[in-house]
Amino acid sequence: MDRVSTIKDVAKLANVSISTVSRVLNGTTPVSKESSDKVYKAVEVLDYKPNAMARSLISKKTMTIAVIIPNLSNLFFPELLRGISKAVEKEGYFLIICNTDYSSEKEEKYINQMLERRVDGFIIVSSSISNEKLTQMLKGKTSVVFVYSYADFGYNIMEDGIKATYDATKYLIHMGHKKIACIGWRFKGVNVRYMGFRKALEEFNVDFRNEYVIDCGYSKEEITNNTIKLLKMKDRPTGIVAFNDDTAIAIMMAAKDMGIKIPEDLSIIGYDNISISNILLKPLTTISVPIHKMGINAGKKIIQIIDNSISYSDTYREEYIPYELIERESVKSMDIDS
Amino acid sequence: MDRVSTIKDVAKLANVSISTVSRVLNGTTPVSKESSDKVYKAVEVLDYKPNAMARSLISKKTMTIAVIIPNLSNLFFPELLRGISKAVEKEGYFLIICNTDYSSEKEEKYINQMLERRVDGFIIVSSSISNEKLTQMLKGKTSVVFVYSYADFGYNIMEDGIKATYDATKYLIHMGHKKIACIGWRFKGVNVRYMGFRKALEEFNVDFRNEYVIDCGYSKEEITNNTIKLLKMKDRPTGIVAFNDDTAIAIMMAAKDMGIKIPEDLSIIGYDNISISNILLKPLTTISVPIHKMGINAGKKIIQIIDNSISYSDTYREEYIPYELIERESVKSMDIDS
DNA sequence: GTGAAAGCGCTAACAA
């Protein structure tokens, strides 16, 4: 690989001092036309590209934002990323992506590495780290916006509490379902989904059954296996509340393989409304959330925070994500034939 | 924001020299237990994180790889990214993502900015820059692997020439279709798809009709509008070869809205086999390509190139991607009722 | 308008 040229090379070739080179490249101080011409010529000849790290070392700005995200398999995340990317690129920032695989160890490791890189800010999605830890690691040290993470500092973009899954569950109940399962997880951010589920059952006096709550992993295999187990029960549920569309889709596929028809034999409601959910084998009834817009908001917000360098106490705020229930074809009314 | 502490602060607090601090942190030279204890203590107290940029300035390694990619909307790209990310993260590298939106200006701009950042290597997907420009910008200056880009240097992961769409088109022909359209683009990398289409028509003596080739953009709107126009023709095609699944899906949706049934009224074959293509409203017959694996290969390869710092001449190679035609439900045989 | 020199935060000789 060719040695890459430095400002020194340019200065030497142009026969000026390095400060002059710097000046013409940055336009900080007026420079004689003669010098500037020589510099430009030399830059051209040497194909000189200023070293961004050397610059950052001085400016203390890296123009990069770390995105800490569980994975890219669940289509929710690329869609969010798209929004973030859009908002951020127009301001000249770049994104560095860290996949945590929902592992808090990895998440912690990556956050520390990003801190070492002196990224200008963080967007942390579905964090699985405790608030204490998060606080200790980040609070007062950098700019951060959380998405679905429920930290007690920084800017938090979050769901309307437990209401959304409450509504989803209620919908199933109103459609006449009495045996309702849920599939999801119970940690931090998404735990509220579980709470909403419980609340609805309670409020409408529908039996809660422990064997109907599937606290599963994130891989398709785990979801599939758990679904099979659930659907093989002698007294299986007629409706399922999935805590995200990705899971709902995996369930659909598992059901299909088992010869269980949706919605005839099994109703299912999802969460997120990822963009493919309406073009599925069976279009999914789901809680719709403005994913792309959330991404844009997260991107815009982190830049605002960085630029104004608002301190923690000013920036703490919650931004609730609006949602709506979209009725499609994956839920059947039980009232007719029951 | 708190001032972040430097090695100097640690040295002062630990009452040792900065080189001692550096030594214990990097384990380069043996240090007395006493000193090292003091250093660790100070690091702890100050929550010291070594500045990665300062390090990189010296080591000339950034541990980051730039991924230049058209967008994240076409699900092919996140899937590829997932593979890249997986391969790269285990080696300690991070990815910085540049969305070009298929714009060669943006692509050029981003490549230059990444060059300034001294990324260790590039993975460039579906480049829309000319080979001359690419050569001038990158050749001999950094490590690069191209995916679907057909450069004449670097490591190229590419399709088996024009054969895949030739096969796709042939398939439609063998299913009895005589009026076949194609939808895609004719630039650089993906141009071969168009060539394959032409070749098959020619070889099997199927009429080529200029109004049946849709050289469209990438947005859903453009595809939709072009599809509508195509399907509104008095003499519309009975089969369509889409140059990627993303486009095929957009066509499906447009057709659905127009009341045109697939495959009864219109057959369609895609390209890529993105992971959702088998769970669609109408499972898509398509050319299947090992996207995730391609990503992994690209990631592994770029690291090999970086680590061995193989020079251009050694690294130029083509790696052809295997593909297979997957028959699902979006193509109908015309032989029965024609 | 321009150059010399200090310094960003770190590593790596080089002495001691």
Add this chain to the structure above:
DNA sequence: TTGTTAGCGCTTTCAC
């Protein structure tokens, strides 16, 4: 084993 110093590539005083 340890500290001093030079230097990575750049920006920015500070003189001239």
